[in-house]
Amino acid sequence: MNKTITALIFSGAALCYAGMASAADLVNINVTGRVVATPCVVDTDTVSKQVDLGQPIANSLNQPGGNPIWKDFQLLLTQCPAAIQSATATFTGVVHNTDPTAFKNLGTALNSALQMTNTDHSVIYGKNSQMTVVVDNSTRQAIFPLSARIFSPAAKATGGTFNAAVSVVFTYQ
Numbered sequence: 001m002n003k004t005i006t007a008l009i010f011s012g013a014a015l016c017y018a019g020m021a022s023a024a025d026l027v028n029i030n031v032t033g034r035v036v037a038t039p040c041v042v043d044t045d046t047v048s049k050q051v052d053l054g055q056p057i058a059n060s061l062n063q064p065g066g067n068p069i070w071k072d073f074q075l076l077l078t079q080c081p082a083a084i085q086s087a088t089a090t091f092t093g094v095v096h097n098t099d100p101t102a103f104k105n106l107g108t109a110l111n112s113a114l115q116m117t118n119t120d121h122s123v124i125y126g127k128n129s130q131m132t133v134v135v136d137n138s139t140r141q142a143i144f145p146l147s148a149r150i151f152s153p154a155a156k157a158t159g160g161t162f163n164a165a166v167s168v169v170f171t172y173q
Helices: 002-023
Strands: 071-078 086-093 113-118 130-134 142-151 166-172
Touching: 086 142, 130 142
Parallel strands: none
Antiparallel strands: 071 142, 086 130, 086 166, 113 142
């Protein structure tokens, strides 16, 4: 008799479970994502890029926008995977208080700022500006040709030290 009761209990439990299973709703779970290619390698010279802008004479900065001396430099990405066709650099830093397209001098020279452009000086890059370049198919490199200068947004620059910092974030397409 023990065997029969045990079998009936298990049979009853199985019927209850089967009844619950048939009353359940069908649920679909959709999972999405994106597989991202490995990024390009930031060249070691680019990681801690130092651009020496020389020593402009303060009186060359006496006119707004003064100092015609530009220093060309480049940022370099190497070993870009074939899946990456272009790269974008986004520039950030402390903005000059009177010129939102210029980066603030953190040194002691007054009324001077950093202006950064492409090498033909047709585009000025300020805070949150972006520059996109195509990855070279044969070298798998992305080269960002840039130019910079010390200038005075409002004239009357004084002598002293000049130090500006620009951070760059690279994204890939």
